[in-house]
Amino acid sequence: MAAYMSASRLEHAFSTNDFVPEWAQEEVSTGTTIMAVEFNGGVVIGADSRTTTGAYIANRVTDKLTPIHDHIFCCRSGSAADTQAVADAVTYQLGFHSIELDEPPLVETAANLFKQMCYRYREELMAGIIVAGWDKRKGGQVYTVPMGGMIVRQPVSVGGSGSSYIYGFMDSNYKPGMTKEECLHFCTQALALAMERDGSSGGVARLAAITEEGLERRVVLGNQLPKFSNA
Amino acid sequence: MDSQIKGVSTGTTILAVTFNGGVIIGSDSRASIGGYYVSSKTINKLIQVHDRIFCCIAGSLADAQVVTKAAKFQISFHSIQMESPPLVKAAASVLKELCYNNKEELQAGFITAGWDRKKGPQVYTVALGGMLLSQPFTIGGSGSTYIYGYADAKYKPDMSKEECLQFATNALALAMGRDNVSGGVAHLVVITEEGVEHVVIPGDKLPKFHDE
Numbered sequence: 001m002a003a004y005m006s007a008s009r010l011e012h013a014f015s016t017n018d019f020v021p022e023w024a025q026e027e028v029s030t031g032t033t034i035m036a037v038e039f040n041g042g043v044v045i046g047a048d049s050r051t052t053t054g055a056y057i058a059n060r061v062t063d064k065l066t067p068i069h070d071h072i073f074c075c076r077s078g079s080a081a082d083t084q085a086v087a088d089a090v091t092y093q094l095g096f097h098s099i100e101l102d103e104p105p106l107v108e109t110a111a112n113l114f115k116q117m118c119y120r121y122r123e124e125l126m127a128g129i130i131v132a133g134w135d136k137r138k139g140g141q142v143y144t145v146p147m148g149g150m151i152v153r154q155p156v157s158v159g160g161s162g163s164s165y166i167y168g169f170m171d172s173n174y175k176p177g178m179t180k181e182e183c184l185h186f187c188t189q190a191l192a193l194a195m196e197r198d199g200s201s202g203g204v205a206r207l208a209a210i211t212e213e214g215l216e217r218r219v220v221l222g223n224q225l226p227k228f229s230n231a
Numbered sequence: 232m233d234s235q236i237k238g239v240s241t242g243t244t245i246l247a248v249t250f251n252g253g254v255i256i257g258s259d260s261r262a263s264i265g266g267y268y269v270s271s272k273t274i275n276k277l278i279q280v281h282d283r284i285f286c287c288i289a290g291s292l293a294d295a296q297v298v299t300k301a302a303k304f305q306i307s308f309h310s311i312q313m314e315s316p317p318l319v320k321a322a323a324s325v326l327k328e329l330c331y332n333n334k335e336e337l338q339a340g341f342i343t344a345g346w347d348r349k350k351g352p353q354v355y356t357v358a359l360g361g362m363l364l365s366q367p368f369t370i371g372g373s374g375s376t377y378i379y380g381y382a383d384a385k386y387k388p389d390m391s392k393e394e395c396l397q398f399a400t401n402a403l404a405l406a407m408g409r410d411n412v413s414g415g416v417a418h419l420v421v422i423t424e425e426g427v428e429h430v431v432i433p434g435d436k437l438p439k440f441h442d443e
Contacts, residue, residue: 168381168405171440193380228383 031200033162033191034064034075036132036142037174037183038155042211043132043140044180046187047075048162048195049203060203065217069094071210072110072133077160078147079126086117086127107133111143111151119149128159134210158190162198166190180209184218192225242266242412244374244403245276245287247344247354248386249367250395253423254352256344257399258287259374259407260415272415280306283427284322284345285420289372290359294339298329319345323355323363331361342371346422370402374410378402392421396430404437 031052036045047064050057064076066087072094076083090113098105111131118127125147132142144157156174158166169190178186184207191205205220242263247256258276263269276287278299284306288295302325309325310317323343330337341357356362356369368386370378385398396419403417417432 164376166380167409168378168402169384170380171405171408171442172381172401173384174441176441189384190380193383196383197379 031162031198032064032077032160033158033166033194033198033201034077034128034130034160035158035163035166035170035187035190036075036130036144036156037178037187038132038140038142039178039180039183041140042134042180042209043142044183044187044207044209045073045075045130045132046191046205046207047160048191048201049206050201051080052200057202062203063206065206065208067091067215068110068131069098069105069133071104071135071212071215072107072131073208073210074110074114075130075132075159077128077130082125082127083129086114086125086129089117090114104135106135106137107131107141107143108135108138108153111141111145111153114145115149115151118145118147122147122149130157130159132210134212136212140210158194160201162194162201165197166194169193180211184209188220189226193228195225196228242374242410243276243289243372244370244378244406244410244413245289245342245372246370246375246382246399246402247287247342247368248390248395248399249344249352249354249388250390250392252352253346253392253421254344254354255392255395255399255419255421256285256287256342256354257403257417257419258372259403259413260418261413262292263412266412269414274415275418277418277420277429278303279427280322280343281310281317281345283316283347283422283424284319284343285422285427286322286326286341286343287371288339288341290339291337294337295341298326298337298339298341301329302326316347318347318349319343319353319355320350320365323357326357327361327363330357330359334360340371342369344422346424352422370406372413374406374413377409378406381405392423396421400432401438405440407434407437408440408443 034047049062051059051062066074068091094105128147129145134140142157143153145151195201207218209216245258260273262271262274280303305325306317306322326341340359343355346352356364407413419430421428
């Protein structure tokens with residue numbers, strides 16, 4: 001499950017290197033919360049905006065929703081370097097494939113390209129990816145490619161370190177047949193809940209809705225996120 | 232983490248929630264060894280330490296049994312000396328002392344919930360190292376990770392007994408659905424001034440969610 005991956009692979013409680021500050025010794029990780037939901041006519045994807053190197057927040061306004069093609073996006077979690085590299089490679093491959101086909105590519109194709117790469121290099125990579133988009137054949141689709149390189153299509157999927165905390169919320173609040181606005185609301189709430197509990201997730205909530213018409217991006221700033229605590 | 236406990240562990244989901252007039256304490260019923268073998272499908276993790284005070288255990292089952300036995304004795308002795316029912320805080324404190332003073336050897340955490348005349352319904356958490364904290368509601372055990380979002384979103388202060396039962400049942404069902412070391416039946420105990428009511432919900436009667 002993608003959920004178990006947040007802590008860096010290099011866990012040193014007491015590091016012996018005094019020449020480099022502690023925050024520069026850990027690799028950059030998108031310990032994160034990402035999610036995607038299918039609806040009739042498209043998908044809604046969402047992510048938080050925090051990238052950490054150990055305890056330091058390297059980027060508090062990260063965009064983890066990466067376009068792979070006009071109607072296909074991926075949500076990245078795990079090592080920032082690994083996911084950027086894989087996403088770049090898949091973007092190239094998919095663009096080439098689409099030109100050869102003379103047609104927009106299928107979401108399933110993009111997801112399988114991710115899977116091939118993540119599976120082949122599973123020992124070297126630390127990448128949990130959710131691929132989501134719209135195509136003419138099957139409409140809105142969400143495919144999850146967690147660490148290890150499995151692929152499975154799900155109507156709703158969450159990933160990253162913050163996802164553990166919202167499985168219960170997702171199971172109880174997701175209903176098939178939601179509209180685009182309901183999906184956006186559901187994602188905003190889920191991301192807010194995860195960002196509240198997970199130290200590696202935070203910042204702003206980035207959302208995007210992908211439909212036949214195109215792409216609509218939204219940002220929900222920290223102070224505008226729904227509040228759930230009683231404090 | 233629960234999964235590194237040697238021997239039988241209650242990789243588990245436990246919770247306690249206050250409502251208007253009482254408190255509900257609940258748990259699943261699975262005990263496992265190393266997360267691979269279910270050593271009991273029907274264990275009761277809700278231990279009564281006094282008439283209106285219950286506690287539930289997470290972590291090493293052996294440690295938890297020994298600590299609750301010692302705590303039960305100390306609390307009843309204290310209650311006899313004081314000639315009145317013990318305060319929930321006193322019971323929680325007894326557990327805390329045991330956990331804090333033996334923190335190197337023990338691997339068990341507790342949730343104490345109950346009703347007393349002074350403050351009414353209360354919930355206390357005693358964490359692994361011996362920290363004591365009072366909260367309106369709390370969740371614990373390995374399965375609790377999956378329901379933090381649900382609990383944060385759905386809890387309201389001053390619920391009715393029925394709303395609270397629904398909240399606790401749903402939370403346990405959701406956690407048991409995602410955590411492989413939580414499962415079996417849902418045990419719930421409702422504690423009020425009037426008395427104590429034990430509700431058991433078998434696995435097939437638990438609420439089902441969209442993908443089941």
